[in-house]
Amino acid sequence: MSAWVYLAAILGCGAGACLRFSIGWLDRAKTFPWPTIAANALGAALVGAVMALADDALLTPGWTFALATGVAGGLSTLSSLAVDVVVLAKDRRARAAVAYLVLTLTLGVGAAWLAYAVAASVA
Known part of the structure; x- marks a missing residue:
């Protein structure tokens, strides 16, 4: 990939x-x-849509990298998720911590799947 692609991702x-x-x-x-x-x-929805468009060759590998790794990578955050779970557990809110993890996983995978399906149907 060219330096321009990396710059776009940054x-x-x-x-x-x-x-x-x-x-x-x-x-x-x-x-x-x-x-x-x-x-x-x-962020998961963005990656789902980007991957669908890339699968249909509507996005180049450079744009796929810039959008999925760059924009979606900057938007989504595993570190904040981890800290939020630790804080909820520290505050003795174990049910809230578990609910948070389940919601994040369910909504993230669901958003990626739905965005992929929508983008694939439009493409």
């Missing part, structure tokens, strides 16, 4: 991270990590 990662930060401002009460769930589901 810029996309920055844009995704800024979007994730903005989503975090939606829940200032911070009683449950809804913003992280939303960011991770949105």
